[in-house]
Amino acid sequence: MNVAVNVDAREDIPAWLAYGTPVFTVLAALAVSAIALVVLDVNPVAAYRTMFVETLVTEFGLSETLTKAIPLILTGLAVYLPLKAGLFNIGAEGQLVAGALAGTWIGLNVSLPGLALIPLMFVAAAVAGGIWAGIPAYLRAKWDVNEIITSLLLTFVALEIQSYLLRGPMQGGTGNFPQSDRFSEAATIPELFGGVHAGLLAALCMVVVTYVLMTRTRLGFEITFVGSNDEAAQQAGMSKFYVYLLVFVVGGAFAAMGGISEIAGAQGRYRAGFEPGYGFTAIPVALLGRNSAFKVMLAGLFFAVLFVGGSSMEVAFGVPAALVEIIQALVILFLITAEFFKSYRVGIDLKRGPAETPAQPQRGDD
Amino acid sequence: MVSFIAGLLDATVQAATVLLLAGMGELISERAGVLNLGVEGMMLVGALGGFITTVLTGSHWLGFGVGILLGMVLALVHAFLCITLKSNQVISGVMLTLLGTGLTTFFGSGWVEESIDGFPQILFPLVGQYLVGIPVIGEALFRSTATDYLALGLLVVVWYFLHHSNLGLEMIAVGEDPEMADTMGVSVFRLRYLAVLIGGGFAGAAGAHLSLAFSQLWVPGMTAGRGWIAVALVIFAQWRPRRMLVGAYLFGLLDALRIRSQSISLTVGPDAPLAGVINPVVEFLMTPQIMGTYPYLATIIVLAYAVIRTKSDQLAVPSALLQSYSRETD
Numbered sequence: 001m002n003v004a005v006n007v008d009a010r011e012d013i014p015a016w017l018a019y020g021t022p023v024f025t026v027l028a029a030l031a032v033s034a035i036a037l038v039v040l041d042v043n044p045v046a047a048y049r050t051m052f053v054e055t056l057v058t059e060f061g062l063s064e065t066l067t068k069a070i071p072l073i074l075t076g077l078a079v080y081l082p083l084k085a086g087l088f089n090i091g092a093e094g095q096l097v098a099g100a101l102a103g104t105w106i107g108l109n110v111s112l113p114g115l116a117l118i119p120l121m122f123v124a125a126a127v128a129g130g131i132w133a134g135i136p137a138y139l140r141a142k143w144d145v146n147e148i149i150t151s152l153l154l155t156f157v158a159l160e161i162q163s164y165l166l167r168g169p170m171q172g173g174t175g176n177f178p179q180s181d182r183f184s185e186a187a188t189i190p191e192l193f194g195g196v197h198a199g200l201l202a203a204l205c206m207v208v209v210t211y212v213l214m215t216r217t218r219l220g221f222e223i224t225f226v227g228s229n230d231e232a233a234q235q236a237g238m239s240k241f242y243v244y245l246l247v248f249v250v251g252g253a254f255a256a257m258g259g260i261s262e263i264a265g266a267q268g269r270y271r272a273g274f275e276p277g278y279g280f281t282a283i284p285v286a287l288l289g290r291n292s293a294f295k296v297m298l299a300g301l302f303f304a305v306l307f308v309g310g311s312s313m314e315v316a317f318g319v320p321a322a323l324v325e326i327i328q329a330l331v332i333l334f335l336i337t338a339e340f341f342k343s344y345r346v347g348i349d350l351k352r353g354p355a356e357t358p359a360q361p362q363r364g365d366d
Numbered sequence: 367m368v369s370f371i372a373g374l375l376d377a378t379v380q381a382a383t384v385l386l387l388a389g390m391g392e393l394i395s396e397r398a399g400v401l402n403l404g405v406e407g408m409m410l411v412g413a414l415g416g417f418i419t420t421v422l423t424g425s426h427w428l429g430f431g432v433g434i435l436l437g438m439v440l441a442l443v444h445a446f447l448c449i450t451l452k453s454n455q456v457i458s459g460v461m462l463t464l465l466g467t468g469l470t471t472f473f474g475s476g477w478v479e480e481s482i483d484g485f486p487q488i489l490f491p492l493v494g495q496y497l498v499g500i501p502v503i504g505e506a507l508f509r510s511t512a513t514d515y516l517a518l519g520l521l522v523v524v525w526y527f528l529h530h531s532n533l534g535l536e537m538i539a540v541g542e543d544p545e546m547a548d549t550m551g552v553s554v555f556r557l558r559y560l561a562v563l564i565g566g567g568f569a570g571a572a573g574a575h576l577s578l579a580f581s582q583l584w585v586p587g588m589t590a591g592r593g594w595i596a597v598a599l600v601i602f603a604q605w606r607p608r609r610m611l612v613g614a615y616l617f618g619l620l621d622a623l624r625i626r627s628q629s630i631s632l633t634v635g636p637d638a639p640l641a642g643v644i645n646p647v648v649e650f651l652m653t654p655q656i657m658g659t660y661p662y663l664a665t666i667i668v669l670a671y672a673v674i675r676t677k678s679d680q681l682a683v684p685s686a687l688l689q690s691y692s693r694e695t696d
Binding site for chain 2: 168
């Protein structure tokens with residue numbers, strides 16, 4: 001017997017596959033990660049109950065989740081927007097750090113009332129993040145230098161500069177820790193409700209801005225057009241240069257806002273290593289939510305639940321919170337696998353003998 | 367001063383070996399057209415696997431082998447996703463780094479306190495006993511761990527394989543023009559699988575060298591970005607093995623220098639002209655963290671300069687890098 005696997009391109013995607021993919025993906029990732037828990041002799045059901053139920057039903061869990069979601073949504077948008085134009089920004093982490101550093105510097109060195117100081121910190125952060133993202137964008141738009149590599153490498157440059165500043169010029173007065181002084185009252189983002197700071201408003205605004213930009217404006221149409229066919233777009237008179245620069249710089253500014261709101265809202269001072277890879281988590285966030293800015297927001301919330309739930313699981317079971325990273329990776333893994341099944345129909349044929357060749361004469365004595 | 371330089375060279379060789387091994391793997395994979403951003407994850411898996419095996423069995427070489435094998439296992443996932451499923455190479459690579467970091471942090475947390483005797487420092491075979499006496503460089507170059515020599519030997523093998531063997535030339539052809547290679551009867555799928563698997567094996571070896579020879583311990587995240595430097599190194603070397611040797615030792619020297627930069631002073635005397643300007647600048651440029659940015663900045667500059675200035679044949683970036691391949695018709 002012969003097994004043949006047929007792979008044909010699909011003409012259209014069945015609805016159950018299109019809508020079910022994010023759900024299946026997440027469930028599959030959780031199921032496979034359960035193996036890791038079993039290996040460490042932890043009951044996965046109990047661990048997941050701690051991870052999700054406690055995070056979603058306690059007031060503390062909810063406020064932590066919303067707080068964590070702010071940088072995740074903003075960095076998610078920073079990847080989502082260039083993705084729409086066909087570009088890959090894997091340097092959101094660097095843009096977040098560059099922005100947070102610039103905003104912190106303003107927060108610590110400028111004395112103004114909070115109403116003026118906090119917006120100024122956000123502007124400074126957005127400018128720094130925009131410049132940091134603008135470097136790979138300019139190189140790509142002008143000279144076709146691969147933006148993936150340059151944005152990635154600039155992330156590590158930003159992390160080293162962060163480490164330098166916090167052990168040198170920006171280090172706080174007491175102790176030997178790589179951290180800045182505490183923010184004054186005026187430089188701290190005020191609480192919105194129940195422990196959630198007002199950075200949430202900034203994140204929600206940017207989701208709406210991105211949504212409106214992509215669905216209601218000519219510019220959004222141009223971004224999508226350039227992303228789907230840059231040559232046709234250029235023939236239609238659109239500027240690839242301008243679009244590339246714009247999506248990256250705006251994306252960088254978003255990531256930077258995520259950085260400064262985390263520092264000035266949740267942390268109260270700049271600590272080296274405050275970001276548990278928000279900029280890299282932004283990649284699955286943007287992929288899960290790639291259809292619209294609102295889905296990016298939902299994906300950001302989901303990963304925030306994972307982060308917060310991961311910590312409570314660590315406390316309750318002594319299991320490393322790194323499980324969250326494993327789940328993240330598996331979400332991406334299943335997502336890109338599902339992508340394949342979305343575009344191709346796979347059928348398995350069970351045939352008797354090779355189909356093309358004529359049947360061999362059989363020996364009588366067999 | 368002499369002993370300082372000798373010590374620095376010794377650290378350079380060790381650091382360069384890590385980059386050389388990981389870089390060679392990345393180079394082979396990219397030459398066949400598959401970017402591997404999972405090196406960091408593969409190195410971590412190799413480092414932890416090699417370490418645990420060595421603790422349990424006491425054999426360095428068994429640990430080294432397990433490190434290679436685990437790197438290849440992750441690479442197999444990358445190959446399946448990028449080559450068979452035609453997924454985006456960047457996403458798959460970042461996913462594998464996340465997965466490798468997560469898995470090793472998760473399962474490695476109990477191994478942090480373990481200690482091992484790493485690979486011993488041995489004399490270079492045959493000629494080592496005569497050459498080790500050379501002032502300054504002798505001890506650094508001719509009394510090292512076996513993996514240091516192995517990496518250099520493998521570089522020659524990789525160079526010969528890529529540029530002078532049929533299989534290697536076919537691999538390069540697959541990275542340049544898969545359609546053409548396919549027409550000529552070269553199996554694009556098979557060669558890309560092979561290249562990615564070799565790349566993963568090298569990354570695993572780099573990780574195992576890191577935990578078994580370089581640090582002789584396990585700490586979560588101990589690669590500390592060296593996997594990304596390996597990716598940068600390949601660009602810096604413009605996809606050529608011989609330039610990678612130079613790059614690996616240059617980046618290795620920077621790595622060694624930043625660890626020891628506190629004990630060096632390159633500042634001019636207070637009476638020298640412009641001392642007030644030069645000294646702060648020199649001190650700033652010699653800060654360990656600022657030195658940490660050099661490999662990345664140098665790579666960006668080299669990449670940008672090469673793309674702007676040269677024709678693509680001089681740059682040698684594989685033309686089909688990042689492109690998945692499927693036959694138009696059966």
